[in-house]
Amino acid sequence: MKMERDSILQKLKQFVIEQSNLEDASFLQSDTELFEAGLLDSLMTVSLVSFCEEQFDCQMDIDELSQDNFRTLNALTDFISRKLEAKMRG
């Protein structure tokens, strides 16, 4: 499960870096506050949700698009991991 979590984290990080056109992504850590750092806004969130649903084959309800779940890459990774686990349990 750890490998899978790392894989999710790396994919998310890569997506944020690409979409943000960051020249220097060294400051982006798994616990960087995405909204505070200006990396995530409503436009970017739509794209990010679309990416997650497609990449990880999980559907997100509007209620789940909360600051808690999208605060950091770690938080988003945990959220997606929980969704995938729930999906596997059926």
Add this chain to the structure above:
Amino acid sequence: MIDIHAHLFHPRWYPQAFQDALLRDFQRRQQKQGQRGADAIARQLFKMLTDDTGIPTVKIMDKVGIEKRVILVLDWGIELGEAERSIWEIHKEILEICRQFSDRLIGFAGVDPRRKDAAELLAWAFDGMGARGLKLHPTGGWKLSDPKTCEVVALAAQRKLPVLVHLGKTVDVLNDVNAQPEPFMELARQFPKIPFIAGHSGFDLWESFVKAPVVPDNIYFDISGWQERIRGKGENILSDLAKLHAAFPGRVCFGTDSPFYSFNLVMSEKQWVERVVAPFSGKWANVDFLLWGRKDSFPAMQNQPGSGA
């Protein structure tokens, strides 16, 4: 806090041409911010925008501290082709949602004055469906100075209801040539006893009002859509807002234009509220008066002879 400018979205209520334009606008804004890969997000975008029950909207309002929200009906049927639902059905569905949440959502009717049944539609919306104001979106082939526009505004004026007019830029299938401050001010002069709200304060045209020699006392301003004007951490917006508040004390209203900027994301709505509301605490217009007509809280008009709303 009352949000004086918002909408409910469902694809059946809007012309297809508008929805296509909305998607193009989203892609343009995304590219402007340097973001890429806007393909394949249309489905996601419309899923997030959609609310045809009012339940998600009220949940968001609870979470971000918005007490009430004005829900504006939009009518581009003549200009862009009719939506899946008729304009009557659209009013019925949206105003019924507002009635279900009557303590939170306040419906405004919206009509293209060129419609042959515009007067009947508005009378029914105001008197039968509880619409508390009129929204005009002069971005099609009609003018604020047209006699037909005056006729529909007169229906609102007879009922002492406010009129909110979109001013400034719009999506690419519409045109802002008729959505300008000057004809708006002229219209407000013709109906001095009711409040007029400059939608979005005209976006980048807001300074036209500040620089105008005389702005009628019954004109108010909403800041919806200014989210798009934010640069960096938003200092430019706070600076511009300070100038607007200073020029028109007690006449600036909070607004969001939700869901078109927040996409119904709590975090976005919360950020907008936190960014602009508190810094101007005590300076915002009393929107309750604009909506319900309490004269004692109508700062601009209460000293105007003969203007009793």
